[in-house]
Amino acid sequence: MSTGVSTSTDKIIVDRSRSHRNKAVSKAVRQTRERLQSGNIGSFDREIMMMHLGAMVQGASLMPLFVIIVAALGVYLTGDMRLLAWALLTLTAHAINVVLSQRVKKQDITAESARKWRGILLVGQILVGCCWALFALKGCAACNENSYTLYKGATLLLALCVMAMSNFMLPRAVLFAFVPTVMALCFKALLSRGILDLSLTATFSAAVIFFAFITDRLYQSNLKVLSFQSEKDDLIAELEVAKSMSDEARRRAEEANLAKSRFLASMSHELRTPLNAILGFSEVMSQEVMGPLNNPTYKEYTNDIHRSGEHLLNLINEILDLSRIEAGRYELNEEAISLLEVAEDCIGMVQLRARAKNISVSQQFEPQLPSVWADEKSLRQVILNLLSNAVKFTPQNGEIHVKVGWTAGGGQYVAIKDNGPGIPEEEIPVVLSAFGQGSIAIKSAEQGTGLGLPIVQAILAKHDGQFILKSKLREGTEVIAILPAKRVLQSLPAVEDAPSVGKRKKSFA
Numbered sequence: 001m002s003t004g005v006s007t008s009t010d011k012i013i014v015d016r017s018r019s020h021r022n023k024a025v026s027k028a029v030r031q032t033r034e035r036l037q038s039g040n041i042g043s044f045d046r047e048i049m050m051m052h053l054g055a056m057v058q059g060a061s062l063m064p065l066f067v068i069i070v071a072a073l074g075v076y077l078t079g080d081m082r083l084l085a086w087a088l089l090t091l092t093a094h095a096i097n098v099v100l101s102q103r104v105k106k107q108d109i110t111a112e113s114a115r116k117w118r119g120i121l122l123v124g125q126i127l128v129g130c131c132w133a134l135f136a137l138k139g140c141a142a143c144n145e146n147s148y149t150l151y152k153g154a155t156l157l158l159a160l161c162v163m164a165m166s167n168f169m170l171p172r173a174v175l176f177a178f179v180p181t182v183m184a185l186c187f188k189a190l191l192s193r194g195i196l197d198l199s200l201t202a203t204f205s206a207a208v209i210f211f212a213f214i215t216d217r218l219y220q221s222n223l224k225v226l227s228f229q230s231e232k233d234d235l236i237a238e239l240e241v242a243k244s245m246s247d248e249a250r251r252r253a254e255e256a257n258l259a260k261s262r263f264l265a266s267m268s269h270e271l272r273t274p275l276n277a278i279l280g281f282s283e284v285m286s287q288e289v290m291g292p293l294n295n296p297t298y299k300e301y302t303n304d305i306h307r308s309g310e311h312l313l314n315l316i317n318e319i320l321d322l323s324r325i326e327a328g329r330y331e332l333n334e335e336a337i338s339l340l341e342v343a344e345d346c347i348g349m350v351q352l353r354a355r356a357k358n359i360s361v362s363q364q365f366e367p368q369l370p371s372v373w374a375d376e377k378s379l380r381q382v383i384l385n386l387l388s389n390a391v392k393f394t395p396q397n398g399e400i401h402v403k404v405g406w407t408a409g410g411g412q413y414v415a416i417k418d419n420g421p422g423i424p425e426e427e428i429p430v431v432l433s434a435f436g437q438g439s440i441a442i443k444s445a446e447q448g449t450g451l452g453l454p455i456v457q458a459i460l461a462k463h464d465g466q467f468i469l470k471s472k473l474r475e476g477t478e479v480i481a482i483l484p485a486k487r488v489l490q491s492l493p494a495v496e497d498a499p500s501v502g503k504r505k506k507s508f509a
Contacts, residue, residue, distance in 0.1 A: 044226045045114035049104075051222070052121075052169035056101040059166050063094050066162055070135075070155050077151060078140045086138070090131040097124040122176045125167065129177035132159055133184035149196040156181065156204055160211055168215035169222065178208045260323070271320075275313050282306040318451040321381075325458040332375040332462055336489055339412050340369050342376060343404050346383040353391050359398045366405035370490035372412055372483055378459045385452040386416045386479050393420040393477070410485035411465075417478040423471040432457065432469065456481065463487060 071087035074080065104117050136156060140148045160178060167173035182205050189197040284290065285302040293299045324330040347361055354361050390400045403415040423431060432453050457467045464484050471477040 044223060044230075045118075046109050047226055048169055048219075048223065049109055049114045049117060052167070053101045053105040055166060055169060056098065057105065060094075060098045062166065063162060064091055066158070067091055067094070070159075074151070074155075078143050078148065080138075080140060082138075086131065086135060089134070090128065093124075093127045093131050097121070097128060100124050118170065121170060122173065125163075125170070125173050125177040126180065128163075129180045132156065132178065133180035136181050136184040137188055139188075145194075145196065149200055153200045153203065156200075157207055160204070160207055164211040164215050168218045171216070171219055172212075174208065174212045174215050178204075182208055262323075271316050272313070275309055275316065279306060279309045279313065282309060318455060321455050322451055322458065325455070325462070330458075330462065332378060334373055334375050336371040337374055337376045337379070338369070338371050339374075339379070339414065339483070340365050340404055342380050343383055343402060343414055346380060346387055347402060349384060350387045350391050353388075354400070357391070357394070357396050357398070359391060359394050359396075359400060361400045361402065363402045363404075365403070369404065369406075369412060370488055372487045373489060374463055374483060374487055375459075378462070382456045382459050382481055383414055383416075385456050386414075386481065389452060389479075390416050390418040390420070390477075394418045395420060407482055407485075410488065411483050412488060413480055413482045415478060415480045417476060419476040422473045422475050422477055423469075424473050425471075428469060428471065 067087050067090050071083045074083040100121065104121070107113070107117070109117065136152065138152075160174070163177050164174050167177070182201070185197070185201040185204055189201045282302050282305040285293070286299060286306060288299070293302075321330070343363075343365070347363060351361065387400075387402070394400060398419050401415075401417045403413075403417075405413060407413050453467075453469075460467045460481055460483075464486070466480075466482040466484075468480040468482070469477070470480075
């Protein structure tokens with residue numbers, strides 16, 4: 001089946017201006033998304049500081065354990081008890097850093113004070129670095145030089161790894177902590193001029209530069225993550241606010257629309273009564289029941305009054321029908337009816353207008369269609385609306401084809417096709433909306449209210465049916481009203497494959 005427009009609710013309004021709504025919301029979302037994608041990183045000094053302090057406090061036991069292992073291994077290899085004094089000094093420096101971190105964590109850190117506390121923490125890292133510089137200067141005359149250099153180099157590299165991983169959220173912490181150690185190794189290498197000392201100095205210096213680069217990249221990555229998280233939170237907050245505003249606006253619009261619909265639905269008697277009087281008196285005057293009108297212009301005026309009154313009454317009836325549907329007050333008076341008979345009656349009602357334009361109306365009816373359970377008045381209104389539109393927009397000497405038959409799903413359909421000017425594809429949603437008219441209808445001499453098709457859609461939706469409109473510019477328009485299989489009182493099994501569809505007359509899904 002080709003593309004069409006189907007309905008599933010009572011209120012069917014297609015608004016062509018939907019893309020222009022909520023411009024402020026769209027602009028805010030777009031600006032936030034651009035900030036998110038631009039990569040501009042703001043100031044997150046406080047957040048970075050808190051993350052470093054948390055990592056420092058949580059990993060406070062890692063460095064003491066490492067120092068104790070190093071000291072114990074050194075005493076075992078060298079027998080030098082002074083390593084215990086070095087371990088005590090290093091543990092003291094580390095404890096100072098932990099206590100300082102706990103104290104800073106309890107402070108009310110702001111973006112301005114974060115820089116000051118960062119400088120204090122870097123001083124604490126220099127203190128620990130001086131302890132490792134003392135370890136680098138220590139020698140062992142009684143030890144094998146190769147073994148001791150290997151032990152010292154491995155210890156310094158492990159210390160560098162531990163310090164780098166625990167302090168990467170503190171910028172330049174690795175450089176501040178191990179510059180004293182590099183200086184100590186350089187001093188010792190210059191004094192000894194030994195190949196092992198020079199190799200150790202070069203290797204450790206390269207490792208410090210490498211880990212400084214790695215920690216800086218990790219810091220920048222975390223900074224970007226914080227920036228993205230902040231932008232995401234801003235976007236979510238803006239969306240929540242926009243959604244709340246949109247929901248409130250929609251609720252008010254729905255309340256206003258419902259109030260309007262209820263008002264119009266309740267005003268049917270008040271609106272129709274004076275119009276009936278106008279129509280009645282204008283008809284009496286035009287027929288000169290009470291006596292002749294001496295001035296023929298007056299008679300022409302009475303005819304104009306009568307035609308205008310009829311047009312206004314039709315408009316009011318259509319508005320009231322749509323209002324009752326929207327207000328939920330449109331009730332179906334369902335009974336067993338013949339779709340063939342209703343279609344034939346409607347064709348007879350428009351034949352006079354069709355002959356006036358020399359339009360031929362051909363029909364192709366499936367014989368012996370069973371009755372359907374539906375509201376006869378409503379279906380008559382549907383078919384009459386569709387036929388009237390076809391006659392209205394079909395040019396002189398045109399053709400209209402009416403088909404009634406089975407759908408592939410076991411339901412029944414009425415299809416009306418004309419060879420009129422057609423509707424541009426982009427205007428189909430417009431003509432299906434309330435009060436919507438396409439460019440051809442606006443140029444037509446017989447302009448309508450733009451309520452016929454929305455009423456047709458709503459009535460078919462009330463019957464759990466479907467409405468399909470297919471049109472091509474300069475080729476004509478075809479409209480199809482479908483009633484589901486459950487509305488057919490004597491249903492037939494659904495057609496499952498395409499070849500079986502061709503055995504009967506053309507069916508519509």
